[in-house]
Amino acid sequence: MATIRKKRKKVEVFAQGNEAIAEGALLAGCSFFGGYPITPSTEIMEIMSQRLPGSEDGVFIQMEDEIASMGAIIGASLAGRKAMTATSGPGFSLMQEHIGYACMVEAPLVVVNVMRGGPSTGLPTSPAQGDVQMARWGTHGDHSIIVLSASTVQECLEMTVVAFNMAEKYRTPVVLLVDEVTAHTREKITIPHAEDLEILSRVVPSVPPEWFKPYAEATRAVPAMAPIGSGYRTHVTGLTHDTMGFPTSRPDEVNDAMKRLFRKIDQFYGDIMMVDEFMCEDAEVAVVAYGSVARSAHYAVEQARERGVKAGLLTLKTLYPFARPAVEKLCRKCRHVLVPEMNMGQISREVKRVNNGLTRVRTLNRVDGQIITPSEILKAIL
Amino acid sequence: MADVTQLIHDYLRHNKKFPHVFCPGCGHGIVLGSLIRSVHALQLPKDDVVIVAGIGCSGRMAVYVDFNTVHTTHGRALTFATGIKMANPRLKVICVMGDGDALSIGGNHLIHAARRNIGITALVLNNMIYGMTGGQCSPATPQGNNTMTTPNGSLEQPFDTVELVSAAGANYVARGTSFHAQQLDRLITDAIQHPGFSVVEALSPCPTQYGRKNKFKGAVPMYEWLKKNTVKLENRKENDPRIPVGVFRNLDRPGLEERYADLKAQIRAKGQGR
Amino acid sequence: MANKKKGQTQVCVYPDWCKGCGICVAFCPSKVLELSALGKAEPVREEDCINCGFCELHCPDFAISIRPREIGAACPTFPSGPPSNGEAC
Numbered sequence: 001m002a003t004i005r006k007k008r009k010k011v012e013v014f015a016q017g018n019e020a021i022a023e024g025a026l027l028a029g030c031s032f033f034g035g036y037p038i039t040p041s042t043e044i045m046e047i048m049s050q051r052l053p054g055s056e057d058g059v060f061i062q063m064e065d066e067i068a069s070m071g072a073i074i075g076a077s078l079a080g081r082k083a084m085t086a087t088s089g090p091g092f093s094l095m096q097e098h099i100g101y102a103c104m105v106e107a108p109l110v111v112v113n114v115m116r117g118g119p120s121t122g123l124p125t126s127p128a129q130g131d132v133q134m135a136r137w138g139t140h141g142d143h144s145i146i147v148l149s150a151s152t153v154q155e156c157l158e159m160t161v162v163a164f165n166m167a168e169k170y171r172t173p174v175v176l177l178v179d180e181v182t183a184h185t186r187e188k189i190t191i192p193h194a195e196d197l198e199i200l201s202r203v204v205p206s207v208p209p210e211w212f213k214p215y216a217e218a219t220r221a222v223p224a225m226a227p228i229g230s231g232y233r234t235h236v237t238g239l240t241h242d243t244m245g246f247p248t249s250r251p252d253e254v255n256d257a258m259k260r261l262f263r264k265i266d267q268f269y270g271d272i273m274m275v276d277e278f279m280c281e282d283a284e285v286a287v288v289a290y291g292s293v294a295r296s297a298h299y300a301v302e303q304a305r306e307r308g309v310k311a312g313l314l315t316l317k318t319l320y321p322f323a324r325p326a327v328e329k330l331c332r333k334c335r336h337v338l339v340p341e342m343n344m345g346q347i348s349r350e351v352k353r354v355n356n357g358l359t360r361v362r363t364l365n366r367v368d369g370q371i372i373t374p375s376e377i378l379k380a381i382l
Numbered sequence: 383m384a385d386v387t388q389l390i391h392d393y394l395r396h397n398k399k400f401p402h403v404f405c406p407g408c409g410h411g412i413v414l415g416s417l418i419r420s421v422h423a424l425q426l427p428k429d430d431v432v433i434v435a436g437i438g439c440s441g442r443m444a445v446y447v448d449f450n451t452v453h454t455t456h457g458r459a460l461t462f463a464t465g466i467k468m469a470n471p472r473l474k475v476i477c478v479m480g481d482g483d484a485l486s487i488g489g490n491h492l493i494h495a496a497r498r499n500i501g502i503t504a505l506v507l508n509n510m511i512y513g514m515t516g517g518q519c520s521p522a523t524p525q526g527n528n529t530m531t532t533p534n535g536s537l538e539q540p541f542d543t544v545e546l547v548s549a550a551g552a553n554y555v556a557r558g559t560s561f562h563a564q565q566l567d568r569l570i571t572d573a574i575q576h577p578g579f580s581v582v583e584a585l586s587p588c589p590t591q592y593g594r595k596n597k598f599k600g601a602v603p604m605y606e607w608l609k610k611n612t613v614k615l616e617n618r619k620e621n622d623p624r625i626p627v628g629v630f631r632n633l634d635r636p637g638l639e640e641r642y643a644d645l646k647a648q649i650r651a652k653g654q655g656r
Numbered sequence: 657m658a659n660k661k662k663g664q665t666q667v668c669v670y671p672d673w674c675k676g677c678g679i680c681v682a683f684c685p686s687k688v689l690e691l692s693a694l695g696k697a698e699p700v701r702e703e704d705c706i707n708c709g710f711c712e713l714h715c716p717d718f719a720i721s722i723r724p725r726e727i728g729a730a731c732p733t734f735p736s737g738p739p740s741n742g743e744a745c
């Protein structure tokens with residue numbers, strides 16, 4: 001998804017991760033931003049406040065808190081907009097109830113969480129990766145969700161486009177996790193031309209209102225979505241609903257509705273799961289990493305190779321659904337797998353679950369607000 | 383008079399189970415009638431009306447009416463409504479909230495919607511209690527009253543919705559009751575037509591939870607209480623202890639979505655837009 | 657609105673929707689309605705109705721309709737009751 005098809009009229013700029021995210025969102029067709037300022041994500045909001053009011057139909061609104069920000073973007077999404085918000089840990093905690101609502105009513109939207117040290121106010125200006133499990137399981141109730149990650153400024157742009165495309169394609173909230181380092185790093189990036197990108201938009205009903213079943217089983221298990229005001233007069237509710245969108249507690253209907261919410265994401269696993277493999281073919285030791293840590297790991301793997309150690313790196317661009325096949329492949333053939341993270345072990349839990357005794361999974365954890373350096377990783381590989 | 387009920391039936395979703403879930407004598411049903419008559423009086427196309435409801439007995443209203451309906455989360459209806467209105471200002475967005483919904487968990491959203499003066503109509507169905515969860519104290523429960531969580535009488539002073547949203551900046555602020563349905567019709571009709579943020583507080587008896595705990599014998603005495611204890615704002619004399627009903631604030635400042643559209647036009651005229 | 661001539665209206669109560677709250681019974685200025693043994697409102701003095709409309713506006717369940725009288729005609733609002741297929745909500 002969102003691959004650059006042909007190189008045409010590309011623009012090269014020097015930008016930080018947050019700027020690249022805003023740029024990506026606009027390229028993807030985002031026309032609604034609702035947010036509340038929080039370090040280290042605020043630049044995204046500021047850029048959107050400059051760009052959206054001058055665009056054709058763009059809406060920017062600063063809400064009273066993050067609960068309201070999520071409410072507003074869900075409302076905008078239901079009214080037919082591509083909508084997003086950006087925040088950091090404390091705000092992301094407040095958003096959880098509404099993320100569940102978005103899952104339940106299948107509202108496409110993008111939530112960017114620029115991770116800082118936590119818990120609580122924690123380390124507002126330092127990087128961390130402590131929100132990974134919350135991004136997956138933060139809202140109450142059983143649910144399925146897509147969580148993406150970016151490790152470079154260029155990837156910030158590209159993964160934002162991917163996030164919007166997946167949100168629209170699967171009618172689901174998509175969380176994009178970046179860490180403070182990636183968000184504030186400045187480097188040269190290429191801004192693709194909008195026409196060179198594959199941009200997806202939600203499917204709208206092709207049947208007249210009297211035939212429309214807003215939550216019916218459909219191709220890809222994703223029903224068409226009628227924007228509010230388009231004549232379909234649907235009922236949208238966070239209560240478990242039947243195919244017409246009305247509340248139900250009939251076990252068969254509840255079961256169908258819940259299972260479809262999982263199926264619509266699980267069955268397209270291959271499309272959703274994005275990883276980068278670097279020197280993995282003949283690897284004997286592997287590193288599984290994401291975010292800024294993957295950059296340190298990349299460097300460490302190169303150095304290990306120079307010293308004759310057959311190291312490889314698997315960078316996770318999709319965190320959830322978890323990249324089981326790619327990780328399992330490494331677990332089968334490697335002497336050990338190292339999972340360096342700026343938390344006390346959140347993705348390493350998933351790796352261990354997949355590993356299931358195949359090889360040794362080692363962790364390298366840092367929670368002091370400092371990045372994990374290439375030499376730390378190199379030391380752990382050798 | 384003749385067509386009143388017929389008219390209501392034209393706006394109900396008849397594939398839903400009726401009678402509706404509200405208890406016998408619940409004021410929420412009467413407010414629902416007023417809302418429908420107001421939309422009808424204004425001849426608004428059903429497709430352009432969006433009912434955004436919170437969670438509570440009051441929020442249950444949304445499922446019954448044949449408009450665009452969104453049943454949101456407890457207290458947050460106004461945030462969704464804000465997104466919908468800004469995304470498509472052509473829509474008539476009406477928020478239906480309970481007193482717990484609007485004043486307690488959603489109090490922050492209420493004052494900020496008022497401050498923004500966004501073109502949304504907010505109906506606050508005030509039964510002075512948490513109906514749905516079984517009769518706990520709400521921020522509108524009068525001091526001294528009994529609820530499930532104030533078995534010795536509430537110690538806290540209730541909010542005055544009208545003063546609260548007026549101070550916060552709403553354009554149009556009114557209070558009515560389900561006993562005065564004709565007046566309530568007028569207030570809601572006015573409110574929907576009004577630019578900017580408009581709030582109608584409807585005092586709406588809850589016989590099951592509030593009534594039982596406060597020595598009302600059934601629904602009828604609660605409506606008698608409303609009759610006796612309210613006074614039209616115009617007729618109110620100083621120191622009258624009765625609750626004033628009527629229109630408290632009536633300003634014509636443009637709503638947020640209008641100001642936003644102007645800003646957009648200005649920016650685009652200057653060619654700053656990208 | 658008040659004091660239209662008596663005896664010109666038909667008061668229809670749809671019993672399936674009436675919950676017997678008694679609002680119409682208590683506040684009807686002409687005491688037209690009473691609760692039946694089954695707990696449903698029933699027009700017992702229809703000829704006294706002054707067509708004030710109170711009951712129709714205040715029935716929380718939309719169960720009353722006041723119509724001009726046509727002797728022998730079925731209630732136009734509820735000829736056989738409002739449509740409802742009893743689907744769960």
Ligand SMILES: Cc1ncc(C[n+]2csc(CCOP(=O)(O)OP(=O)(O)O)c2C)c(N)n1
Pocket residue numbers: 437438439440441456479480481482483484507509511512513514515520
């Ligand atoms: C976040 C959250 N907290 C609590 C609840 C439980 N809850 C449901 S309705 C309600 C109160 C309803 O009272 P009110 O808003 O006054 O509406 P009423 O039922 O009286 O019309 C509460 C506390 C909830 N649904 N969500």
Ligand code: SF4
Pocket residue numbers: 403404405407408409410439440509513514587588589590591592
């Ligand atoms: S509990 Fe109270 S508010 Fe809820 S439906 Fe019953 S009477 Fe109405």
Ligand code: SF4
Pocket residue numbers: 407669673674675676677678679680681696697714715716717718719720
């Ligand atoms: S007001 Fe309506 S529900 Fe109540 S008793 Fe009369 S007809 Fe029945």
Ligand code: SF4
Pocket residue numbers: 667683684685686687688689704705706707708709710711712722
């Ligand atoms: S309209 Fe209803 S309330 Fe008025 S007199 Fe007739 S029956 Fe009584």
Ligand SMILES: [Mg+2]
Pocket residue numbers: 438480481482507508509510511512513520
């Ligand atoms: Mg209440």
